[in-house]
Amino acid sequence: MTTLMTILGIVVFVVGLLFSIAWHELGHLSTAKLFGIRVPQYMVGFGPTIFSRKKGDTEYGVKAIPLGGYIRMIGMFPPGEDGRITARSTSPWRGMIEDARSAAFEELEPGDESRLFYTRKPWKRVIVMFAGPFMNLILAVAIFLGVMMTFGVNTQTTQVSSVSECVVSAEAKTDKCPAGAKPSPAKAAGLQPKDKIVAFNGHKINDWSTLQDDIRKTTGSATITVERDGQRKELRADLIPNQVQKYDGKGKPIAGQYVTAGFLGFSPAPGVVQQSFGQSVDRMGDMVASGVESLINLPGKIPDLWDAAFDGGQRKADSPMGVVGAARVGGEVFNLDIPPSQQIATMLFLVAGFNLSLFLFNMLPLLPLDGGHIAGALWESVRRAFARVFRRPDPGPFDVAKLMPVAYVVAGVFICFTLLVLVADVVNPVRLT
Structure with missing residues (x-):
């Protein structure tokens, strides 16, 4: 299977x-x-032609190697300075130029003079x-x-995954409670795993980022409204300042950097959450920015790629992938232990x-x-x-x-x-x- x-x-x-x-x-x-440009060919793929059919003055077809495609337009390049379009030089560089120029006119037919791309x-x-x-x-x-708006995306939710037993600084990089540590505000308030926080200080909460911002801005007494076993309960917590992880403007943690902010003491549960149009547009903008950044950084990833290919180095998660690699990932998607709807969503994300x-x-x-x-x-x-x-x-x-x-x-x-x-x-x- x-x-x-x-x-x-x-x-x-x-x-x-x-x-x-x-x-x-x-x-x-x-x-x-x-x-009005004449297009003799519209082809998907490269190599030998598997199927083609001519309609009007364009041949439409599919080729054997699905690694690209092309359309052929007449007159992609203008004639040379002397008006000729045939190769006329023994210089290799000039030969490249004139070969390309000649190919741009090789299917020229009577009447095409007014249907050239360069004109x-x-x-x-x-x-x-x-x-x-x-x-x-x-x-x-x-x-x-x-x-994002229909299937949703895997993200942190306002549901409680676990509650911290005590107050521990993020710099400590441990969940173990040191001797004499005070109970976390969440523990003291009676917050429990699987509670869903729906309001903070009377303000309705719909997403984790909003809740996280509200918690970090608050020290002292706060009211937390949760859904537990189908009923709403109101808890009171006394938030304290603590060293917590610092995040950038995109909500990503900055390694090794911390800030002092309000601390409640629980971990959010991950889940699939449908995004609003505004949230989806914001995420799309982040994806485009990340794509541009990846393209700029592409040359710097070549040494690691070489090491992974020939020296047994670790293949990093953000390593460039080709069509073969993406196809392998596509094959893994339908074997992930996630609901079918999320398998479809992941595949669509891959194509996007x-x-x-x-x-x-x-x-x-x-x-x-x-x-x-x-x-x-x-x-x-x-x-x-x-x-x-x-x-x-x-x-x-x-x-x-x-x-x-x-x-x-x-x-x-x-x-x-x-x-x-x-x-x-x-x-x-x-x-x-």
């Missing part, structure tokens, strides 16, 4: 992956056609190239918000996270990524605006093809990184806990 569920999880993730890729390319395709205004080209990543962002936001990563990664201003073409179109706008202001001749389209040598270097780096992640995902994968 475990093997069957693992296979099911992998299949579900692969289907989500293929849909995400097709959704991304649909953004490019729809906007390209909207602006469209820069703002239209920006929309076409941005539409793909934006589709992934839309899908990620829709899934994240939908899951993949889409968010696709958006952020593709927005890097580097060729051959979408962000590189966007940067080229924006630079063309700047050049042409500068020429108009100073009454200089129109410089014409920015020749993105001249950046192809850089694109090959970038692609080479990405391929090497992808292979490193692949090895790590196979020999030392990230596992769910």
Whole structure:
């Protein structure tokens, strides 16, 4: 049964992956056609074609390797300075440029002169190239918000998990009561495990973060309203100042840092809690910020990744994962000892996270990524605006093809990184806990 569920999880993730890729390319395709650009091909996957069908002037198909997708647009790069589009140099760098330029026109047909990508205004080209990543962002936001507002998220609740027997400073890093320690305010007030705190000092409480803030701001007498065995009880506690864990603005503990604040003395129970729209948006914002931070820190994680792949080092929880690693995680999801609804929610979160990563990664201003073409179109706008202001001749389209040598270097780096992640995902994968 475990093997069957693992296979099911992998299949579900692969289907989500293929849909995400097709959704991304649909953004490019729809906007390209909207602006009259001819698109000969729309393909999901790479390698040999499994299925294809031509409709209008576009061939739609699925290829054997589900690791990406593409649409082919006519005239991605402008002709060279002499107006030619065929390779005409023995220089390897120039050859790269002219090979790319030639490929952009290899399916040119009569009448396509007015349907070339590079002839469209820069703002239209920006929309076409941005539409793909934006589709992934839309899908990620829709899934994240939908899951958080319907299934809920695993978080700390206002239900009591355990009550501290005595007052112990957080710096002590122990739950054992030293000799002569005073009973905790929660213990003295009669708070019990499984109590659900519904009000603090007469103010209704709906979430743990609000309760935690209220407790930390309070010293002295306080009224705590709890639900116990279906009935409400009002307890009175005398909160005292104590050294407690310090948290950052996102509610995450800061290791080794403590503050003096009001202390009650209990641990909250974890649970699945539906989020409001506002709470979901806040969490979504934190996820985007975390994704950007992870992308920035990606180069610094390569040594640990190498160590995990080849030297038997520990694979960290925040280690980069590729498609293979994510598929393995997807296989583990349906074997987690959690309710089926949470298995579905976790799988949806995995697909949403993949889409968010696709958006952020593709927005890097580097060729051959979408962000590189966007940067080229924006630079063309700047050049042409500068020429108009100073009454200089129109410089014409920015020749993105001249950046192809850089694109090959970038692609080479990405391929090497992808292979490193692949090895790590196979020999030392990230596992769910």
